Amino acid sequence: MAGHSHAKNIMRHKAVVDAKRGKLFSKLSRYIIIAARAGGGDPAMNLPLRYAIDKARAVSMPKDNIEKAIKRGTGELEAVNYDEVLYEGRLGGVAVLAEVTTDNRNRTNGEIRKIFDRAGATVGVPGSAAYLFDRKGYFAVDAAKHPDEDALMAVALEAGAEDLRRDGDVFEITCDPTAFTAVLGALKAANVETVEAEVQYLAKTPTDVDVETGKRVVKFMDALDDHDDVQNVYTDANLTDEMAE
Numbered sequence: 479m480a481g482h483s484h485a486k487n488i489m490r491h492k493a494v495v496d497a498k499r500g501k502l503f504s505k506l507s508r509y510i511i512i513a514a515r516a517g518g519g520d521p522a523m524n525l526p527l528r529y530a531i532d533k534a535r536a537v538s539m540p541k542d543n544i545e546k547a548i549k550r551g552t553g554e555l556e557a558v559n560y561d562e563v564l565y566e567g568r569l570g571g572v573a574v575l576a577e578v579t580t581d582n583r584n585r586t587n588g589e590i591r592k593i594f595d596r597a598g599a600t601v602g603v604p605g606s607a608a609y610l611f612d613r614k615g616y617f618a619v620d621a622a623k624h625p626d627e628d629a630l631m632a633v634a635l636e637a638g639a640e641d642l643r644r645d646g647d648v649f650e651i652t653c654d655p656t657a658f659t660a661v662l663g664a665l666k667a668a669n670v671e672t673v674e675a676e677v678q679y680l681a682k683t684p685t686d687v688d689v690e691t692g693k694r695v696v697k698f699m700d701a702l703d704d705h706d707d708v709q710n711v712y713t714d715a716n717l718t719d720e721m722a723e
Contacts, residue, residue, distance in 0.1 A: 499537070504706055506534045507547040508560060508579045514551025525659045525666070527551075529675055565590055566607035569599035569698050570691045573607040575679050576702045577710040586707045593705065597698040610714050611679040614640075615658035617651040617665065618673040624649070630670065637664030648673060652680070681714035692721030 509530040517524035521531055527548070534544050549555040558581050565576040580586040594601050617634075621644060624630055630649055631642045638657030643650055653661045655677045662675055687695065692715060699711045 501704070501706055502537060503534075503539050503543060505709060506530065506537070506539055507543060508709065510534065510544060510547035511551040511558070512560065512562075512579065514548045515557075519548045519552040519554075525662050528666075529662060563587075564604070564608065565594075566602045566604065567594055567599050568602065568607060569597060569695055570687070572685060572687060572691065572695050572713055572715040573610045573681075574599065574695070574699065574702075575607060575611065575712040576708050577679075577712075578707045579709055580707045586705075589705060590702070590708075593698075593701050597694070597701060599698055608679070610683070611681055611712065613655055614678060614680050615653040615655055615661060615676075616678045616680065617653075617661065617675045619649045619651065619665075619670055620673055621647055621649055624670055633664050633668045633670065634661060637661045676710075678710065679712045681712070683714070684716045685714050687715045687721075689718075689721055691715070692717055696722050 510527065513524060513527040513530045517527060519527070521528035531544055531548075546555060550557045560579040560581055561583055563578045563580065563583065563586070565578060567574050567576075576590065578586060578590065591601055617639075619630060621627075627642070627644065627649065630651075634642050634651045634653075637653075637660045639651050639653040639661050641652045651661065651665075658677050662672075665672060665675075695713055695715050696717060699713060702708050702711045
């Protein structure tokens, strides 16, 4: 979730997702398949794959599931062809994006539109909401584990990062998507653990909303994320802890 405290919203959102283990494993398998298809099956040579595997291991995804996903990505096992689709829409003046990977566009399209309809949200045409976001590599680092901001900044900027700032308990690092792999590699080489590390949509100008609207947005985003084919959900709303409860 992209809101006032991006990392805080992500961590809350991930905690919700982590409770749904079966669906989480399915989504992580798709991450691994897509990463392996794009960069090969060797995590030592394919950092996005390595990170996807790390995420899977962190939630105790079985080793056999991970290995099968890698082999599907490389073509060693029968592969599922996934299309990546971005749904753009609005709810109460707030922009919402949903990244989807699907093996059946028609089925998924109908199901996603039903979720929009039930929430009272509208689906827009391509470009109708995405222009409100920047596509960026995003890293969140636990400041308690890595308190030296200057050292962290030196590692990140030398690898191609654009910005580093502190937000509460984490340092947030952003970069152009093309520099994501280089920055991730530099952080790992410096033994810097990341709370989050993905290419994401970040709101250019977050929008303030009242508590009731914020709660509707959170409920809508959770409903989207509950769908098996939805990988990530973003909003330009400033979401507070009160709205997320």
